[in-house]
Amino acid sequence: xxxxxxxxxxxxxxxxxxxxxxxxxxxxxxxxxxxxxxxxxxxxxxxxxxxxxxxxxxxxx
Amino acid sequence: xxxxxxxxxxxxxxxxxxxxxxxxxxxxxxxxxxxxxxxxxxxxxxxxxxxxxxxxxxxxxxxxxxxxxxxxxxxxxxxxxxxxxxxxxxxxxxxxxxxxxxxxxxxxxxxxxxxxxxxxxxxxxxxxxxxxxxxxxxxxxxxxxxxxxxxxxxxxxxxxxxxxxxxxxxxxxxxxxxxxxxxxxxxxxxxxxxxxxxxxxxxxxxxxxxxxxxxxxxxxxxxxxxxxxxxxxxxxxxxxx
Numbered sequence: 001x002x003x004x005x006x007x008x009x010x011x012x013x014x015x016x017x018x019x020x021x022x023x024x025x026x027x028x029x030x031x032x033x034x035x036x037x038x039x040x041x042x043x044x045x046x047x048x049x050x051x052x053x054x055x056x057x058x059x060x061x
Numbered sequence: 062x063x064x065x066x067x068x069x070x071x072x073x074x075x076x077x078x079x080x081x082x083x084x085x086x087x088x089x090x091x092x093x094x095x096x097x098x099x100x101x102x103x104x105x106x107x108x109x110x111x112x113x114x115x116x117x118x119x120x121x122x123x124x125x126x127x128x129x130x131x132x133x134x135x136x137x138x139x140x141x142x143x144x145x146x147x148x149x150x151x152x153x154x155x156x157x158x159x160x161x162x163x164x165x166x167x168x169x170x171x172x173x174x175x176x177x178x179x180x181x182x183x184x185x186x187x188x189x190x191x192x193x194x195x196x197x198x199x200x201x202x203x204x205x206x207x208x209x210x211x212x213x214x215x216x217x218x219x220x221x222x223x224x225x226x227x228x229x230x231x232x233x234x235x236x237x238x239x240x241x242x243x244x245x246x247x248x249x250x251x252x253x254x255x256x257x258x259x260x261x262x263x264x265x266x267x268x269x270x271x272x273x274x275x276x277x278x279x280x281x282x283x284x285x286x287x288x289x290x291x292x293x294x295x296x297x298x299x300x301x302x
Contacts, residue, residue, distance in 0.1 A: 013178055014178070020118050020122065021119060021122075023116075023118060025115055027118070028116055053175075056175060057169065
């Protein structure tokens, strides 16, 4: 993975985990959110989270 | 060109007899099997399962926080991979005496560098355990009920808090662990006291890591026992409010 790509690992991680966490909080407090919406947002969050891990493997830090 | 006899696989533990590693793999498979086999508990009589708090959606983040924790790292490097076995020990040698070199936080294990970011996630989730403790006492409208399960929930919350705030990354980020000189910076004396307090907790980080893990599983089993109808709960106090 090039260094150009690895610089995006933390933004990807933050956005991905934020999306997963915000949906988790909604569910915990019983906020009514359409199921499809929750699943889609969590899936996007998880993909970004995994992508950040993959991109991070190229880090030399 | 001279070639050595070295056979350095990417992950030699899979190809050699190492009971620690394979018992770890067995434990992992059994745990994943148990998670798949037994249905997930949400809440039961006011008790929220710690695995479900805030929801199962964040389990990958929490798992990553645990796995990248310095305490767990020490244990899986030393006792599972045996690579390296100790700080001052030489690098591990293979069956034929070949050197393996130290891979440390390189390659796949570069992901351990994310630990400080998983810490933010851990901190975001902590208040939910206290919220669940409060819910367990006020789940019946008009009543305050204090039960054995509530004590377990608060013990679980406190141990998770101790584990999180005794983290090495927490010291670096929140109590100025990155400073070289406290007296040279603004509010250095106060920060040094906080740093010393956190360092005291940090010395017990490994204990907190494992005890909190056991308690989380214990609370989950306790709630499962309640669902199964075992008489393990005890009400200490029930007040109408």
